[in-house]
Amino acid sequence: MIQIKKRTTDIKSDHFQFRCFKSGFLKACLLVTFLLAPVFTGNVFAQTGPSFVPDRPGYSDATASVDRGHWHLELGGSWLPEQDSTASALLRYGLGKGWELRLTSPTLTQAFPYTDLTGQEINPDLLIGGTLFGSKWAKTFKDFEFSIVAMLGLPLSGTAKAFTPDPLFMTTSQMSHSFNAHLSTGLALKYALTDGYIEGQDVAYAEKLAHLFGMMASLTWSDIGWSMFTQAGAEIYAGTLTPLVGTGLTLRVSQGSQVDFSLDAPLASDGVAARYMMGFTLAW
Numbered sequence: 001m002i003q004i005k006k007r008t009t010d011i012k013s014d015h016f017q018f019r020c021f022k023s024g025f026l027k028a029c030l031l032v033t034f035l036l037a038p039v040f041t042g043n044v045f046a047q048t049g050p051s052f053v054p055d056r057p058g059y060s061d062a063t064a065s066v067d068r069g070h071w072h073l074e075l076g077g078s079w080l081p082e083q084d085s086t087a088s089a090l091l092r093y094g095l096g097k098g099w100e101l102r103l104t105s106p107t108l109t110q111a112f113p114y115t116d117l118t119g120q121e122i123n124p125d126l127l128i129g130g131t132l133f134g135s136k137w138a139k140t141f142k143d144f145e146f147s148i149v150a151m152l153g154l155p156l157s158g159t160a161k162a163f164t165p166d167p168l169f170m171t172t173s174q175m176s177h178s179f180n181a182h183l184s185t186g187l188a189l190k191y192a193l194t195d196g197y198i199e200g201q202d203v204a205y206a207e208k209l210a211h212l213f214g215m216m217a218s219l220t221w222s223d224i225g226w227s228m229f230t231q232a233g234a235e236i237y238a239g240t241l242t243p244l245v246g247t248g249l250t251l252r253v254s255q256g257s258q259v260d261f262s263l264d265a266p267l268a269s270d271g272v273a274a275r276y277m278m279g280f281t282l283a284w
Helices: 002-047
Strands: 071-080 084-096 099-104 108-111 126-128 131-141 144-154 167-178 183-194 210-223 226-237 240-254 257-268 275-283
Touching (some): 099 144, 131 167, 183 226
Antiparallel strands (some): 071 084, 071 275, 084 099, 084 108, 108 126, 131 144, 144 167, 183 210, 210 226, 226 240, 240 257
């Protein structure tokens, strides 16, 4: 009888130890799950839900369109030291079969105060650009992806900066190719018909129109939750050739949102004018 009680006591002790082990194991599993959650969450973001295809922040647009019935809202701002800051927005809606509608808000440009030759301080007015409306068509052919964007607009003001002229009509075409799961390359061509506004004039509309031609090549490294790119090319605007270089980073915040940081640097004859840019994309 004493032996039976001793055996029962041993069984209870073993059971207690097993419960302690089980409890500790569960806590360890919960801790590991908590620590690794961002990694697996990023993987889920990359594989589930509607396509997330921001046009920001590079020179070229994405070579894919928004899924049917879904929206992309892309907000962006830029800062050119000692000169100006800008803000703009792009709204995209998927129609299906590679098509989407696009609406670009007026670009707001605020030049910084400065002192003229007479010593008087000048506070420039806020410039309001034109609204653009158009569409995008995207298609995949074998190992390449293509897209074409066409936009119409009526500018209210303009700028001589090669990256942001105020177009009456603008079209871009881009192609991308993926070498593997991380590395891809792209090529973008742009044409814009602008109002010919030249910095320093008192009115937005010039007597003649100006043409812009641009070409940009890019290289992108992407992973779950982030990507980096570098780009180089040139634009010809109003008869002036301006080499362009840039780089940028995107960070995925959730399944339908990301922030981006980039640097555009036109190589003008009077030196490099680096423009710092930041944006946010929301999809639903």
